[in-house]
Amino acid sequence: MKSIGRLHDLALYGAPPAFSEPLHVGYPSIGNKDDFLRRIDDMFERRFFTNDGPFVRELEQRIAERLGVKHCVAVANGTLALEIAIRALGLQGEVIVPSYTFIATAHALWWQGITPVFADINPATHNLDPAAVRRMITPRTTGIIGVHLWGRPAPVRELQQIADEHGLELMFDAAHAFSCSYGNELIGRFGRLEVFSFHATKIFNSFEGGAVTTDDDELAAAMRLMRNFGFSGYDNVIYPGTNGKLTEICAAMGLTNLDAVDDIIAANRSNYEEYRAAIDSIPGLSLVRFDPDEQNNYQYVVIEVSRKIGLSRDFIVNALHRENILVRRYFWPGCHRMKPYRDLFPHAGLVLPNTKEVAEKVIVLPTGPSLPEGAATAISNILRVLLSEKDAYEIGHSHE
Numbered sequence: 001m002k003s004i005g006r007l008h009d010l011a012l013y014g015a016p017p018a019f020s021e022p023l024h025v026g027y028p029s030i031g032n033k034d035d036f037l038r039r040i041d042d043m044f045e046r047r048f049f050t051n052d053g054p055f056v057r058e059l060e061q062r063i064a065e066r067l068g069v070k071h072c073v074a075v076a077n078g079t080l081a082l083e084i085a086i087r088a089l090g091l092q093g094e095v096i097v098p099s100y101t102f103i104a105t106a107h108a109l110w111w112q113g114i115t116p117v118f119a120d121i122n123p124a125t126h127n128l129d130p131a132a133v134r135r136m137i138t139p140r141t142t143g144i145i146g147v148h149l150w151g152r153p154a155p156v157r158e159l160q161q162i163a164d165e166h167g168l169e170l171m172f173d174a175a176h177a178f179s180c181s182y183g184n185e186l187i188g189r190f191g192r193l194e195v196f197s198f199h200a201t202k203i204f205n206s207f208e209g210g211a212v213t214t215d216d217d218e219l220a221a222a223m224r225l226m227r228n229f230g231f232s233g234y235d236n237v238i239y240p241g242t243n244g245k246l247t248e249i250c251a252a253m254g255l256t257n258l259d260a261v262d263d264i265i266a267a268n269r270s271n272y273e274e275y276r277a278a279i280d281s282i283p284g285l286s287l288v289r290f291d292p293d294e295q296n297n298y299q300y301v302v303i304e305v306s307r308k309i310g311l312s313r314d315f316i317v318n319a320l321h322r323e324n325i326l327v328r329r330y331f332w333p334g335c336h337r338m339k340p341y342r343d344l345f346p347h348a349g350l351v352l353p354n355t356k357e358v359a360e361k362v363i364v365l366p367t368g369p370s371l372p373e374g375a376a377t378a379i380s381n382i383l384r385v386l387l388s389e390k391d392a393y394e395i396g397h398s399h400e
């Protein structure tokens with residue numbers, strides 16, 4: 001890694017990139033590979049590849065124990081987990097969701113003939129604004145899906161109050177929030193149920209995978225039927241179901257990463273602290289904070305670019321990409337601007353000003369255990385140079 005001092009050191013002026021290897025957001029963690037391979041040997045020995053195998057059961061039990069929740073129903077991926085959860089709750093008509101989330105939150109509804117109604121977020125938290133949720137309730141509304149965005153808890157208490165007042169179901173998309181807490185209670189037991197994703201980019205992964213957690217026995221039993229075609233016992237179908245089963249090879253990866261997840265979180269936390277120390281002193285940038293009184297997984301290091309600095313967010317993203325720092329703008333431009341919702345609800349943006357503002361200023365920075373030593377500081381320093389010499393940059397840019 002070369003030193004970053006002057007603007008003309010940057011790759012924009014033909015120098016090699018600051019990092020010779022690309023740094024990714026959501027780079028998959030692998031835990032202890034030997035442990036994984038031992039589990040795979042066991043799996044071949046048993047010839048038990050799927051259908052509620054021993055690894056799936058062990059994974060479910062360990063997750064339920066860790067989160068302090070009665071049931072964990074493992075599923076093939078987070079999107080199927082959302083779909084099964086939505087169906088188990090009997091949602092229909094309209095369901096209120098944030099637009100500032102991964103598209104699967106909305107698609108899981110639309111896929112089963114339910115209309116996602118987009119409510120605005122609080123720009124300070126990036127999570128649903130309870131007052132905005134209230135404004136979107138109609139006689140057709142049956143539920144609310146809160147998203148714990150970046151692993152920071154949604155306003156659980158306020159949303160529960162709205163749900164109770166209006167007789168609505170409340171569930172959470174907790175895809176970002178494994179090992180995060182709300183009011184010092186681990187996420188996984190809020191609302192009627194919560195949905196996790198174990199996709200390769202998430203805090204702990206099973207290649208692909210997901211789960212629904214709940215304390216409700218009936219919901220858990222219904223979801224176990226749904227993920228396995230509705231089979232009760234060997235050949236008796238008592239329910240309309242789908243194929244949502246998690247495979248043993250994925251569960252083996254989940255177990256291996258679960259062994260490592262506390263180390264992954266510790267590495268993330270240290271990267272976050274390093275970024276925070278450096279970014280706090282850069283005018284025009286602010287780091288999205290994790291509440292030190294809660295448990296956090298620090299999987300998303302998110303900065304906001306002030307409109308006032310005169311450099312666009314996308315310009316900064318492109319400049320960092322040239323340095324092999326593959327930062328991401330996330331959830332831009334919001335679900336309501338993607339198909340099919342943009343055509344169905346062309347005016348949805350009128351009630352989503354905070355979604356627009358946040359979607360236009362967010363950059364997610366690389367983190368994870370494989371981020372090289374000192375990289376968080378180096379990346380921050382590149383940002384500092386970019387912003388402090390932005391006039392020169394803009395001139396350079398306009399002559400491109």
Ligand SMILES: *Cc1c(COP(=O)(O)O)cnc(C)c1O
Binds near residue numbers: 105
């Ligand atoms: C990743 C993610 C999902 C989907 O999970 P998959 O396992 O990829 O299907 C849903 N919602 C949010 C907020 C996510 O980040």
